[in-house]
Amino acid sequence: MGNPNLTYDNQAISVDCTVFGFDGRALRVLLIHRRRMLPSGEELSDLKLPGSLISDAEDLPSAANRVTRELVGSRSIYLKQMEVFSNPQRVQGQELMWINSYYGVALSRVLTVAFFALVKLDDRLITYSRRKGGEWVELGDVRRLALDHNKILVTAIDYLISLFQQEPVAFEFLPRKFTVKQLQTLYEIVLDVGLDNRNFRKKILSLEYILPAGECEEGVAHKPAQYYTFDRKSYKRDNKKIFKLNFVYK
Amino acid sequence: MGNPNLTYDNQAISVDCTVFGFDGRALRVLLIHRRRMLPSGEELSDLKLPGSLISDAEDLPSAANRVTRELVGSRSIYLKQMEVFSNPQRVQGQELMWINSYYGVALSRVLTVAFFALVKLDDRLITYSRRKGGEWVELGDVRRLALDHNKILVTAIDYLISLFQQEPVAFEFLPRKFTVKQLQTLYEIVLDVGLDNRNFRKKILSLEYILPAGECEEGVAHKPAQYYTFDRKSYKRDNKKIFKLNFVYK
DNA sequence: ACAAAAGTGTTCCTCTTACACCCATGA
DNA sequence: TCATGGGTGTAAGAGGAACACTTTTGT
Numbered sequence: 001m002g003n004p005n006l007t008y009d010n011q012a013i014s015v016d017c018t019v020f021g022f023d024g025r026a027l028r029v030l031l032i033h034r035r036r037m038l039p040s041g042e043e044l045s046d047l048k049l050p051g052s053l054i055s056d057a058e059d060l061p062s063a064a065n066r067v068t069r070e071l072v073g074s075r076s077i078y079l080k081q082m083e084v085f086s087n088p089q090r091v092q093g094q095e096l097m098w099i100n101s102y103y104g105v106a107l108s109r110v111l112t113v114a115f116f117a118l119v120k121l122d123d124r125l126i127t128y129s130r131r132k133g134g135e136w137v138e139l140g141d142v143r144r145l146a147l148d149h150n151k152i153l154v155t156a157i158d159y160l161i162s163l164f165q166q167e168p169v170a171f172e173f174l175p176r177k178f179t180v181k182q183l184q185t186l187y188e189i190v191l192d193v194g195l196d197n198r199n200f201r202k203k204i205l206s207l208e209y210i211l212p213a214g215e216c217e218e219g220v221a222h223k224p225a226q227y228y229t230f231d232r233k234s235y236k237r238d239n240k241k242i243f244k245l246n247f248v249y250k
Numbered sequence: 251m252g253n254p255n256l257t258y259d260n261q262a263i264s265v266d267c268t269v270f271g272f273d274g275r276a277l278r279v280l281l282i283h284r285r286r287m288l289p290s291g292e293e294l295s296d297l298k299l300p301g302s303l304i305s306d307a308e309d310l311p312s313a314a315n316r317v318t319r320e321l322v323g324s325r326s327i328y329l330k331q332m333e334v335f336s337n338p339q340r341v342q343g344q345e346l347m348w349i350n351s352y353y354g355v356a357l358s359r360v361l362t363v364a365f366f367a368l369v370k371l372d373d374r375l376i377t378y379s380r381r382k383g384g385e386w387v388e389l390g391d392v393r394r395l396a397l398d399h400n401k402i403l404v405t406a407i408d409y410l411i412s413l414f415q416q417e418p419v420a421f422e423f424l425p426r427k428f429t430v431k432q433l434q435t436l437y438e439i440v441l442d443v444g445l446d447n448r449n450f451r452k453k454i455l456s457l458e459y460i461l462p463a464g465e466c467e468e469g470v471a472h473k474p475a476q477y478y479t480f481d482r483k484s485y486k487r488d489n490k491k492i493f494k495l496n497f498v499y500k
Numbered sequence: 501a502c503a504a505a506a507g508t509g510t511t512c513c514t515c516t517t518a519c520a521c522c523c524a525t526g527a
Numbered sequence: 528t529c530a531t532g533g534g535t536g537t538a539a540g541a542g543g544a545a546c547a548c549t550t551t552t553g554t
Contacts, residue, residue, distance in 0.1 A: 013263060013336075013361060056359060060336040083331050084363055086263075086310040109306060111263060113334055181506075198508070199544065222505040223551035431533075448535070449517065472532040473524035 012105065014112045015064045016051035016149065017079075018156035019072065021121025021136060022173040022186055027160075028121060028136040029153065030071060030129060034146050036098050048146035049153065050134065051112065053103050064115040071134040072125065078118040078172040082159055086111045090148050114152045116159050118172035164190050168209070171230035177213045179225040180204055204228075209235040262355065264362045265314045266301035266399065267329075268406035269322065271371025271386060272423040272436055278371060278386040279403065280321055280379060284396050286348050298396035299403065300384065301362065303353050314365040321384040322375065328368040328422040332409055336361045340398050364402045366409050368422035414440050418459070421480035427463045429475040430454055454478075459485040 019030040031047040038044060050071055054063040060081065068077055091099060091110050100106055119125070126136050142153065163169050170186050171178075184200050187193075204210055213227035269280040281297040288294060300321055304313040310331065318327055341349060341360045350356055369375070376386050392403065413419050420436050421428075434450045437443075454460055463477035 054336070057338055059338060060334055060361075081333050084310055084334060086304070086363075088307055088309060111310075113336075179506090196545075197506085198546085201507075202509095203543090217506095219553085220505080221503075221553040223507075225506060429533090446518075447533090448519085451534075452536095453516090467533095469526085470532080471526045471530080473534070475533055 012053055012107045012110050013060075014051050014053045014110055015060055015067060015115055016049045016112050016152055017064050017068050017115040017117055018049055018082075018153055019068055019077075019117040019119060020156070020160060020173070021119050021125070022189075023121055023136075023138075024182070024185075025189075027139045027189060029139060029142065029156075030134050031137050031142070031145070032071070032134050034098075038094070046144070046146050047135070047137070047142075049149045053099075053105070053110070060113050060115075064113075064117075068115075068117055071129045071132045072119055073128055075119055075125065076172075078169065080116045082114040082116050082155060084111055084113050085148060085152065087148075095147055112152075114155060116156050116163075118169060120173060120175060122175070161190060168230070168235060174230075177215065177227035177229055179217065179227060181225060183228075209233075262303055262357045262360050263310075264301050264303045264360055265310055265317060265365055266299045266362050266402055267314050267318050267365040267367055268299055268403055269318055269327075269367040269369060270406070270410060270423070271369050271375070272439075273371055273386075273388075274432070274435075275439075276388045276390065277439060278388050279392065279406075280384050281387050281392075281395070282321070282384050284348075288344070296394070296396050297385070297387070297392075299399045303349075303355070303360070310363050310365075314363075314367075318365075318367055321379045321382045322369055323378055325369055325375065326422075328419065330366045332364040332366050332405060334361055334363050335398060335402065337398075345397055362402075364405060366406050366413075368410075368419060370423060370425060372425070411440060418480070418485060424480075427465065427477035427479055429467065429477060431475060433478075459483075 017030075021028050021030070030050060032050050033045055034048045035043060035045045050067045052063060052067045054060060058066070061079065064079055064081075065077070068079065088109055090112075096107070096110070099110060121136065129136060139157070142150075144150065145153065164187065170183060170190075173186060174182055180201050181197075183204060184195055184197060187200075188195055209231045210228050211231050213229050215227045217224040217227070267280075271278050271280070280300060282300050283295055284298045285293060285295045300317045302313060302317045304310060308316070311329065314329055314331075315327070318329065338359055340362075346357070346360070349360060371386065379386060389407070392400075394400065395403065414437070420433060420440075423436060424432055430451050431447075433454060434445055434447060437450075438445055459481045460478050461481050463479050465477045467474040467477070
């Protein structure tokens with residue numbers, strides 16, 4: 001018999017998705033407006049990460065996918081689970097009341113599983129998301145978010161930075177054809193460093209999974225850059241090959 | 251208002267902990283016996299990972315800690331959250347009935363958050379765990395486990411291997427004072443590779459956070475080995491310093 | 501012709517890898 | 528004295544870091 005001192009009532013699980021995009025100059029995150037009535041009758045509007053309670057029939061990746069697709073449409077999405085935020089007090093008072101009334105439930109506690117997503121951001125997507133109630137906000141412009149979503153966002157940013165150093169996810173942000181310079185700028189912004197362009201080119205062009213697209217920029221007032229593509233097929237992470245004691249640094 | 255087609259009933263969250271130890275020769279995982287009555291009256295006993303539903307008042311790390319401490323006592327534990335197993339069908343039929351009767355609840359679904367833990371295994375701990383109903387089973391001897399615990403175990407093994415390549419967690423397995431050979435054997439077993447002892451020593455001894463303990467083995471029938479210690483203080487993961495485009499290999 | 505960004509090579513240094521023998525101890 | 532595992536050095540190669548100028552295009 002389980003420990004009789006513990007009770008297991010009224011818990012629910014939600015997903016909250018931090019969706020990142022890159023507009024060529026800065027990282028942006030997808031937020032939605034939340035409107036709610038205070039008991040005083042005053043109406044408040046603030047921003048939150050897209051999220052939802054999970055329903056009985058779906059698993060977490062499906063829920064995260066559903067939530068993200070609603071604002072992003074049928075584009076390809078890179079989606080990963082991060083950590084679970086499970087502090088029993090993470091949602092309470094006004095915030096808990098809002099959830100209960102929004103979903104028509106009577107919960108005393110909500111755990112949330114934070115998801116992390118990357119999409120290719122362009123003007124069409126910005127328009128599409130806005131029509132669905134979403135805003136693509138530059139990371140530097142994000143202010144106070146609803147619930148504990150600032151905390152989730154910070155976790156996601158850390159996750160993004162560490163992912164960039166481990167796997168070639170940069171291509172999830174860029175159009176199919178991209179220039180070396182675009183890629184370099186992206187790394188510089190995400191990792192907050194400056195990179196030597198000669199060394200960067202040398203490294204990038206030595207990778208067997210980055211292929212010349214055989215096309216160039218057109219109509220630019222300078223030497224036109226070549227386009228490259230990322231060949232996912234030839235990027236197969238072979239774990240034996242990667243064996244290095246990487247934690248060992250001078 | 252939330253989507254009225256979705257329902258949110260009877261969900262609960264559990265934690266399941268994969269606790270690893272190293273006995274000097276092989277990796278072992280901590281399992282517990284589960285006894286249950288079939289409707290036929292037959293009594294079955296099988297093995298499972300230690301786990302528990304989480305109670306209303308605790309967060310996930312506390313629950314995982316509680317579950318692990320029950321079998322391991324007050325030793326230091328390295329504990330991390332892995333992924334959530336959320337397939338709505340992951341527990342059903344007999345297995346779901348067992349959970350409902352064990353905890354005295356009426357759930358239609360249980361999600362589980364898998365945790366990963368490392369402890370320093372020694373004979374005292376083996377005895378302690380056994381008194382509490384736990385068994386330290388060699389990885390190679392693990393057979394069919396209850397619920398979806400084989401799947402969780404496989405995930406944990408993958409996680410262990412990748413963690414070993416990224417962070418110096420090996421010391422969580424070893425006694426405070428250890429020899430270079432012990433460390434090398436551990437890496438060879440976890441990563442399933444052979445390592446050249448000269449190169450390994452050179453690398454390990456060049457690390458500023460591995461310090462000679464100033465003591466040697468005693469009573470061994472060969473040249474006695476020196477002991478070293480891991481200095482957690484001087485291991486400070488400085489992310490700026492680690493900046494390498496590590497995904498770029500070959 | 502000029503502004504603007506693309507593209508290009510070399511040197512130095514560090515880290516990784518491959519490889520074979522002597523040493524200290526207890527039995 | 529022998530069996531056992533501990534401990535040691537060097538050379539060649541690969542990858543990373545630092546560094547400045549020429550090229551191509553549109554205006």
